[in-house]
Amino acid sequence: MLHTLSIGELGRSLDSGQISSVELTRHFLGRIERLNPALNALITLTAEQALATAAAADARRAAGERGPLLGIPLIHKDIFCTDGVRTSCGSRMLDNFVAPYDATVVARLKEAGAVMLGKANMDEFAMGSSNETSYYGPVKNPWDTTKVPGGSSGGSAAATAARLAPFATGTDTGGSIRQPAALTGVTGVKPTYGRVSRYGMIAFASSLDQAGVFAQSAADAAIVLQAMAGFDPRDSTSIDAPVPDYSATLNAPLAGLKIGLLREFFEGLEARNSALIHEALTIYRNLGAQTVEVSLPHLPLSVPTYYVVAPAECSSNLSRFDGVRFGYRCEKPKDLLDLYTRSRGEGFGAEVKRRIMTGTYVLSAGYFDAYYLKAQKVRRLITDDFRSAFGKVDLLIGPTTPTPAFAIGAKINDPVTMYLNDIYTIGANLAGLPGLSLPCGFVDGLPMGLQLIGPHFSEAKLLNAAHRFQESTDWHRRSPPGYER
């Protein structure tokens, strides 16, 4: 049952020679072969390369090297460039794209000795909340394969929930780590904007995008984030600040911690979901924390603000896909304009085109002030609300999503309804704050997530609070039926 062990336990087994990284890698490759066809969580398997990396990790360990991720398998979201391996971003546009270099996240985990098993399916260019916009077909939720796993990092979330790897990477622009983590019952961390390098991470909305991690627990996530975080001169928005030891403070007592209950997150929340959050609050109070209600009056404006800012940045970022230097090119273009428009029209899927056009509209002459500039002003009002809340409390708490996983096909034809699924997660992205989702119970047999949001660079505090909760509960240890073995 190697797939039920924590990263810490796996590391000790590797250190003692009880298992080798090659054995561990074979174990997870076997699970992928057996379980992935029903989930469609991975779209590229790198088995041969994985076994070679694992053998190298075993050799490094035999030579005396130690490290918490040395020889531990992982899955990368297919948004991260991987040298020599197809990096599709879930799009027909990049179906033939073999990245010529490693993203910094990939390079750092490689250096730490982690073993990439393959690349995870995702919403096309990370635009989606259900993993239904992928060129490679939807990912299924291991808790119920008629349900979505959430998105955009749906493949990473489903793979972590099905224990196809001890951990996976993801990205979060409006909730793309926390929302799928909640819907699949795993722990997901979106760090502070700028904490983890965006170099080699295919850009969607550059003022919001941030890389993070999916893991079985906060303790595992702390180990992985430690390896990912830190300054990178190749990312102009990377923050040059020291990275604290996230594992060292996991057990810090929560006595006196002030937790703010986000009033706006409970308006209209279904009673059973609300009850789970209140049970979680009771646990926190038993751990010594104080809970107070706080209000962020502008927070309900997060979704419309996001759906101006993010598409605007996306329309600019995705202009690089022109059918000239890389990616899809249409057949027999009759002139340069035809080459651009048909390559883009045929290479992008429906939702990506919708976002590019939304962004183009809000940036166009005559509408820029009314939409884009206005949204940037409201963004500041939302950020100021968070700032004043953090003057009173240490952390904010609420649900990660309004509902558990919904049926595949239920929302895909109604973009605005789909967008509202991210109502609780988007605020943290607009303000650049770190957020974490952890499993807090079940509704109708489907997992629900508890969301913690902290001030900038408070990842250690979020992981500490999540870890203490997980010591008092076993929601994060539950496995989807059929995936225990």
Next chain:
Amino acid sequence: MSLTRKDVEKIAHLARLSITEQEMPVYVTSLSSIVDFVDELSRVQTGDVLPMAHPLDGQHQRLRADRVSESDQHEKYQANAPAVQAGLYVVPRVIE
């Protein structure tokens, strides 16, 4: 409908996207519903609030020394290009 077919055709042209006949009515409807949805922002009092472009205050563009840091790898990069000749990207003729 807040957007007409003509509006969407113009936006698609600006975005250099070909949109098929079948796709067009879907985009007219869905883009209109998105524009109506984000229009909620117009009712917010923003007065003299400064527009926020970066999530962290006090950040500025870092500068670096002007020296070569990357080696020439054009062959590796151009391996992903749809059409290359003599190290150049090939596109349809622009000037007759």
